[in-house]
Amino acid sequence: xxxxxxxxxxxxxxxxxxxxxxxxxxxxxxxxxxxxxxxxxxxxxxxxxxxxxxxxxxxxxxxxxxxxxxxxxxxxxxxxxxxxxxxxxxxxxxxxxxxxxxxxxxxxxxxxxxxxxxxxxxxxxxxxxxxxxxxxxxxxxxxxxxxxxxxxxxxxxxxxxxxxxxxxxxxxxxxxxxxxxxxxxxxxxxxxxxxxxxxxxxxxxxxxxxxxxxxxxxxxxxxxxxxxxxxxxxxxxxxxxxxxxxxxxxxxxxxxxxxxxxxxxxxxxxxxxxxxxxxxxxxxxxxxxxxxxxxxxxxxxxxxxxxxxxxxxxxxxxxxxxxxxxxxxxxxxxxxxxxxxxxxxxxxxxxxxxxxxxxxxxxxxxxxxxxxxxxxxxxxxxxxxxxxxxxxxxxxxxxxxxxxxxxxxx
Amino acid sequence: xxxxxxxxxxxxxxxxxxxxxxxxxxxxxxxxxxxxxxxxxxxxxxxxxxxxxxxxxxxxxxxxxxxxxxxxxxxxxxxxxxxxxxxxxxxxxxxxxxxxxxxxxxxxxxxxxxxxxxxxxxxxxxxxxxxxxxxxxxxxxxxxxxxxxxxxxxxxxxxxxxxxxxxxxxxxxxxxxxxxxxxxxxxxxxxxxxxxxxxxxxxxxxxxxxxxxxxxxxxxxxxxxxxxxxxxxxxxxxxxxxxxxxxxxxxxxxxxxxxxxxxxxxxxxxxxxxxxxxxxxxxxxxxxxxxxxxxxxxxxxxxxxxxxxxxxxxxxxxxxxxxxxxxxxxxxxxxxxxxxxxxxxxxxxxxxxxxxxxxxxxxxxxxxxxxxxxxxxxxxxxxxxxxxxxxxxxxxxxxxxxxxxxx
Numbered sequence: 001x002x003x004x005x006x007x008x009x010x011x012x013x014x015x016x017x018x019x020x021x022x023x024x025x026x027x028x029x030x031x032x033x034x035x036x037x038x039x040x041x042x043x044x045x046x047x048x049x050x051x052x053x054x055x056x057x058x059x060x061x062x063x064x065x066x067x068x069x070x071x072x073x074x075x076x077x078x079x080x081x082x083x084x085x086x087x088x089x090x091x092x093x094x095x096x097x098x099x100x101x102x103x104x105x106x107x108x109x110x111x112x113x114x115x116x117x118x119x120x121x122x123x124x125x126x127x128x129x130x131x132x133x134x135x136x137x138x139x140x141x142x143x144x145x146x147x148x149x150x151x152x153x154x155x156x157x158x159x160x161x162x163x164x165x166x167x168x169x170x171x172x173x174x175x176x177x178x179x180x181x182x183x184x185x186x187x188x189x190x191x192x193x194x195x196x197x198x199x200x201x202x203x204x205x206x207x208x209x210x211x212x213x214x215x216x217x218x219x220x221x222x223x224x225x226x227x228x229x230x231x232x233x234x235x236x237x238x239x240x241x242x243x244x245x246x247x248x249x250x251x252x253x254x255x256x257x258x259x260x261x262x263x264x265x266x267x268x269x270x271x272x273x274x275x276x277x278x279x280x281x282x283x284x285x286x287x288x289x290x291x292x293x294x295x296x297x298x299x300x301x302x303x304x305x306x307x308x309x310x311x312x313x314x315x316x317x318x319x320x321x322x323x324x325x326x327x328x329x330x331x332x333x334x335x336x337x338x339x340x341x342x343x344x345x346x347x348x349x350x351x352x353x354x355x356x357x358x359x360x361x362x363x364x365x366x367x368x369x370x371x372x373x374x375x376x377x378x379x380x381x382x383x384x385x386x387x388x389x390x391x392x393x394x395x396x397x398x399x400x401x402x403x404x405x406x407x408x409x410x
Numbered sequence: 411x412x413x414x415x416x417x418x419x420x421x422x423x424x425x426x427x428x429x430x431x432x433x434x435x436x437x438x439x440x441x442x443x444x445x446x447x448x449x450x451x452x453x454x455x456x457x458x459x460x461x462x463x464x465x466x467x468x469x470x471x472x473x474x475x476x477x478x479x480x481x482x483x484x485x486x487x488x489x490x491x492x493x494x495x496x497x498x499x500x501x502x503x504x505x506x507x508x509x510x511x512x513x514x515x516x517x518x519x520x521x522x523x524x525x526x527x528x529x530x531x532x533x534x535x536x537x538x539x540x541x542x543x544x545x546x547x548x549x550x551x552x553x554x555x556x557x558x559x560x561x562x563x564x565x566x567x568x569x570x571x572x573x574x575x576x577x578x579x580x581x582x583x584x585x586x587x588x589x590x591x592x593x594x595x596x597x598x599x600x601x602x603x604x605x606x607x608x609x610x611x612x613x614x615x616x617x618x619x620x621x622x623x624x625x626x627x628x629x630x631x632x633x634x635x636x637x638x639x640x641x642x643x644x645x646x647x648x649x650x651x652x653x654x655x656x657x658x659x660x661x662x663x664x665x666x667x668x669x670x671x672x673x674x675x676x677x678x679x680x681x682x683x684x685x686x687x688x689x690x691x692x693x694x695x696x697x698x699x700x701x702x703x704x705x706x707x708x709x710x711x712x713x714x715x716x717x718x719x720x721x722x723x724x725x726x727x728x729x730x731x732x733x734x735x736x737x738x739x740x741x742x743x744x745x746x747x748x749x750x751x752x753x754x755x756x757x758x759x760x761x762x763x764x765x766x767x768x769x770x771x772x773x774x775x776x777x778x779x780x781x782x783x784x785x786x787x788x789x790x791x792x793x794x795x796x797x798x799x800x801x802x803x804x805x806x807x808x809x810x811x812x813x814x815x816x817x
Contacts, residue, residue: 151581212475
């Protein structure tokens, strides 16, 4: 466990996931908010429906395992306290606009002179360089500038985005990786450094095969709606199929991966007398998506589509597992909570929210280790919940804390 | 081979990897100096090697753009694991490495006696990283998986598409492939640190299904709070209007615009030359704009459609409103911001020529990631690894090669 380490997490929603991953790995992550709470607590929805800073579900999702304190770093006294806290920290994670910390005189440059070991991660929408340095961001704007939004949507309509913010998650998880690489270096050399993460770059890191396709063919992978672009020169590859009660995602593909799934699927269809002679006679081992023509594709798609229509998504998943057919029935949120595999692996856990008088189901862990327990242990902090514990730890008396509270510093 | 410097120089990783999850994980280490050997075989090449696009449209295992793009800095070792003499070579590779990573369907490593218990016999403090679709144990362990099916199983398409229409796949179809490697890398570095301090190895087991759920978690909590399954809302947002993608001048050109505050709304109306909209009773508050969103989106589109997306972006950003180009692959390759930030690494490749390899997703101030070598030809480094890293004699190498071990 990394429980000998401390991180100060000053991020808003652009960077929550970084501290969350470090906290899961055992780092003591202290979320630092403004005295009246982080503005990202105003992101909907809310437990109970009504907008309330202590009930933001977005806050809940990515701040569990972190402790929380309040501090106004825009006030001189607040900055003094921040400097004291930084002395106790291994990592600082922040997502302020480029230049903001510099202006306050509490940037990485200011600290690193005397604290060579410090690791400092900055998460910004586009990075500190011009021309986009001061551009305003929003998830759809950043995803648009990453090459990924362009590819999603109907072929005859505009690009469509994922309505749960994504760029911040790419960036937050990259920042966690960056912090860990920097930490590994520090353990070898004693030297800390700056981790510079841009949401645009993190989101652009995975554009599937769009960049090589453009470079080799001069062509752009376009939106293909329910189909998948770019895998074949001659045919459209359907991805989204109807089933009896919903949707199932399935790709007819070639190679080893495709051969295994297609032959198993045809076998399954045959059990139910739904495989055509054409399907039964196909040589899946040599089936090549690169050269297949539309006529062959239609002869595959038609009976497969009919087979899916006869089954519910649950039947398809349950039938796919023993047969090793790689298909993707679309899970509803309830399906995820009920999922047999997630349950068996103990993926879900209930965390107590005493002030809500309830417990909420969360992912227990994303990482399983034979040596460590990386479970989520406690819910996201309330505003200033750990002020006493943390500030007393750096020498403040209860009286002093009361004064700081009155002055609006904490 | 150029000497590898960087944070992980000297770290030795052996990787039985497949598709994209493997390479993205390997890259975090290889790009920072680790020696990463990827096991391959020409008898069953990675699906990426046999995926379009190909150089000059001619298929070939060393001509695939998809594979090349993601495999810079990796070394390739060809071995036919089903050959009777392969197990011994594999054991020598295991003894050589610090870290063993794999993302095959569970069962394959067990069949080759490369599961964690077996690995420990050859190397007691080995760190094993497993990253299959559904985890190395559990009821779905034998179910083959790849990103295109994990996206729906993890529920993502519930959040993509238009009201009343069918859910859509993520355009970058194996989207979940980029999620697990980040969690895995952070955990693997923690494991290396643990081993450096205690001498103990460990096995890490990640499920791509599980890590993908982290990317929709707010939606899942919303369901728990309200009991309502998510609805598809196109490009709208409950908190901002306008919020969306708008058509621009040119072929398939689009921009994004997001107006979040009343101040931005005022600035936006001035910039598009319609200051009167600010006090228009249909649009004067967020609530009213939401109510008349379709009408407002038409007004916005009428303005954007005569401009290039670059114009929309620079004009609105200057006015203090969030807006951007909906960039395609050509745009990202030429994006002035991304170009400065070292995300693309052009390298000379023996069959592809000068070709763009993927670089890194973040920057470190003192130990930058670096391009050392282009994506490997299949088996390109087999001989060098055998003789230089495993200490095999030339005679033994040649004899094993003639017996077909290195296919």
